[in-house]
Amino acid sequence: MIELEGLTKRYGEKLAVDHLTFTVRPGIVTGFLGPNGAGKSTTMRMMLDLDNPTSGSVRIDGRHYRSLRDPLKVVGALLEAKAWHGGRSAHNHLLCLAQSNGIPRTRVREVLDTVGLTSVAKKRTKGFSLGMGQRLGIAAALLGDPEILMFDEPVNGLDPEGIHWIRNLMKNLAAQGRTVFVSSHLMSEMALTAEHLVVIGQGRLLADTSMAAFIAENSRSYVRMRSPDHERLRDVLSGAGITARPASDGSLEVDDEDAPHLGELAARHRITLHELSPQRASLEEAFMQLTAESVEYHAHDGRPPEEVPPGAPAAPPGGRPGWGADWRKKGA
Template sequence: MIEIRDLSKRYGSVVAVDGLNFDVLPGRVTGFLGPNGAGKSTTMRMIMGLDRPSTGSARIDGKPYRRLRDPLRRVGALLEAGAAHGGRTAYHHLLWLAQSNRIGRRRVREVIELVGLDSVADKPVGEFSLGMSQRLGIAGALLGDPDALLFDEPVNGLDPEGIHWIRTLMRGLAAEGRSVFVSSHLMSEMALTADHLVVIGRGRLLADTGMAEFVQRDASSYTRIRTPEPERMRQVLDAAGIQVRTGADGALEARGPRQRTIGELAAVNGLIVDELSPQAASLEEAFMRLTAEAVEYHAGDLPEGGRR
């Protein structure tokens, strides 16, 4: 179990993480979401003892990381896929990690096989693709067979087969009673993987809830409408008191009413309809609504001192 209590991190006048409180419980995959700059990576680094909190604590089974004996046996993490010496082979990279925590050579071979790197185990890590480096990082996280696991953007660089594999792996680890904490920008993948969500924005906690509850609370189903006369359709729907907006692809999105009601309104007003389809509430929509005021950089924005 991972416990976060009043956790904050300041860099001078900048507050990267601001008083977070949440738990990563055993037996489920907890998704960690937030816009760029929200403080996700900083939070994970503090859990792993790589950054010291300004206030508060991050504990694994009741202890901070630095007080864990043989820490790889308690918690494994993939925070940076490239964190391996390019001149070492995959096998020797994992071997020195294992020896540092009194883990046997047999386990090194087991995790290499588990992540699918058997054929390249004796190749230098510097020759690895991003996807292969991700698999090596995951092997390192699994090396001590820990009860708690952290993955920061684990699907980066993976092909569809690899993404399916890591999703199945994480859900399997949680089913074994482990605490699995994973961040990702891929909403579609997170929707298939996570049971619970922790969402932050500008370093502050925005949500700590189950996946289904989050989507139901912060998103809604709607009817997608495509017509050659969108402005007339909008006027008809507005007059009927139906909320409507224009989607990213130009189609109209009507909230609330069933398709039959919209179809009848279109028929009465002589409107042609090319598409009238129900759309379920989505994690992406819920996330965008919740974090709309917490996005640090919008399209067209530049950080201070940046150039186009």
């Protein structure tokens, strides 16, 4: 279990992490989300005592990380790919870690096999691709067979097979009762992996809830209905006290009703339906909705200056609105 209480980090005038309090529990995969610059990496570094907090605390199973006698046997972490000596082989890199942490050398072969690097175990790591580096970093995290695992962008550089593998690995580790904490910008993958979410923005906690509750609370769900007898369907719904919103594609969108009830209503009135489909927002849509006010910098979509919507702020001296990164800082 990882417990954060009032965790705060300042770099001069910059408040990177702002009184974060949450708990990462065992038995489930907990996703850690936030826009760029939200403070995720800084938070994870403080969890491992790589950065000292300005105030607040982090406890790993009730203790500070620095007080752990055999840290690799308690916490395994992947924070940065290629954090090793390029002249060493993958096997020797892991062997050095094992010997310095009292881990049997047989464990080296086991984790190399787990991550699929057995065939390149004797090759120097300086020639490793990004994906191979990720696999070696994951092997190092698994080396001590720890109960707590932390991964920062674990799918970075992996091919589809590798992404599928790491997804199942994290789920299996959690199913064994371990604490699994993973940060990623790949929303589609996080939606398939995490059961619980911690979301931060500008260093502050925005959400600490289940995946299902997060999507439900930060997005709109509705039922889409399509019929060749569009007007009659709308009248029937209205007569039943149900508000149907017309969509641009000719369908009707109904909030706060379930699809079976709507289908039965149409059937009773002998109305043919070409579509009756519940629509639920994706994790990405819910995340964008919640964090919209926490994004520090915005980019434009590349439209020429004359296509910028009327009323948009004028560009700064020498700048051109509509091109490149937005010069306007949020809240400025």
